[in-house]
Amino acid sequence: MSLTEKDKAAVKAIWSKISKSGDAIGAEALGRMLTVYPQTKTYFSHWSDLSPNSTPVKNHGKTVMGGVALAVAKIDDITNGLTALSEQHAFQLRVDPANFKILSHCILVVIASMFPKDFTPEAHVSLDKFFCCVSLALAEKYR
């Protein structure tokens, strides 16, 4: 399910509206993920505070959205654009790729709650495909 030109345009369009709130979206999505899917907390046992608005969660949400911004910038070749991140996740972080889908879902829920008018079904399908591509790109180096 690769991105059509229409998908890329839709992703760029909604990204231009939401990117200013990138840090807030990332923090909210990550905090939400830790609450809704408690098994994901296992990856963050080294954090002092796993509560939704804590400093580590906010900082890491920002980091994650930085990765999303990179993927938007490299939307014509996400796989190659995210090589470094894929290697990091494969060899150092070793996050089970099933979790990429979980975080993607949380990001979409946050976008829907913060931008209900912009998150139309058309925007939704393109963003969903985009996050699938990002997840695949992140898992690329795993094996």
Added chain:
Amino acid sequence: MVEWTDFERATIQDIFSKIDYDVVGPAALSRCLIVYPWTQRYFSKFGNLYNAASIMGNAMVAKHGTIILHGLDRGVKNMDNMKEIYAELSVLHSDKLHVDPDNFKLISDCLTIVIAAQFGKAFTGEVQAAFQKFMAVVVSSMGRQYH
């Protein structure tokens, strides 16, 4: 038996008391048909599903969306008995409608998005967790009678 906390019970009752079934049902089903187009395979008799605009304007889709929400209502009113409550519907979806049970999760995700859009900030992480737990039980109950 599923254990529900007081917060989870209250949250589910609260959400479903605040949504218009005639709006949320059609919105969730049409979003599902648009975001996951392969789900259209079950609606070949519904006429024009050619693009997002036709899906969102399709009266049969809207009517069916409302029916689905009323189906969820059964679970809302019988949270301690959902396996039994959904047994008949599960058999129907398996034996007569031949719906792949993986699709239940897809429409559940679309409904979560629609609810999030309506409730905004009020749809906190804890509320989302309760709602998704409820939907997970519905989805599990709906898949249970498949054989």
